[in-house]
Amino acid sequence: MDELKDFMAECKDKGVKITPQRLAVYKILAGKAKHPIINEIYEEIRRDYPSLSLNTIYKTIQLFIELGMVSQFTSREGVIRYEVKLAPHHHVLCLKCRKIHDVFDSSLDELKVSPPLKGGFEIIRHDVIFYGYCSKCKQEGR
Numbered sequence: 638m639d640e641l642k643d644f645m646a647e648c649k650d651k652g653v654k655i656t657p658q659r660l661a662v663y664k665i666l667a668g669k670a671k672h673p674i675i676n677e678i679y680e681e682i683r684r685d686y687p688s689l690s691l692n693t694i695y696k697t698i699q700l701f702i703e704l705g706m707v708s709q710f711t712s713r714e715g716v717i718r719y720e721v722k723l724a725p726h727h728h729v730l731c732l733k734c735r736k737i738h739d740v741f742d743s744s745l746d747e748l749k750v751s752p753p754l755k756g757g758f759e760i761i762r763h764d765v766i767f768y769g770y771c772s773k774c775k776q777e778g779r
């Protein structure tokens with residue numbers, strides 16, 4: 638996995654110790670379970686590291702976020718989902734199976750909020766989430 642190599646190089650660069658637990662958390666974030674919530678990471682990691690607490694996993698993810706290696710976004714259910722940092726992108730979420738896909742669209746990256754709506758906020762970043770039904774769920778009749 639290339640991401641893993643990058644991850645290790647970046648940790649070394651930033652003087653972050655690579656523990657097996659940290660590596661395991663990152664692997665899950667970079668792996669097949671895309672955009673997992675923290676409990677999904679916890680469930681998966683417990684198989685290998687039963688003593689790892691939810692709090693430790695949370696702190697590990699926060700560290701990755703501070704280092705700019707992982708990003709988070711809040712989906713409609715109000716839960717925070719995590720993923721390894723890719724190029725700027727947005728998401729589309731299936732309302733039935735809850736699958737989330739990445740959307741790369743530069744016109745969304747350039748989305749502007751008109752000044753009255755900003756309410757004095759200085760906007761740092763944004764992400765857009767589309768909701769609908771994936772092709773599989775559409776076929777199965779929602």
Ligand SMILES: [Zn+2]
Pocket residue numbers: 731732733734735736770771772773774775
């Ligand atoms: Zn679906």
Ligand SMILES: [Zn+2]
Pocket residue numbers: 672720726727728738739
């Ligand atoms: Zn994504």
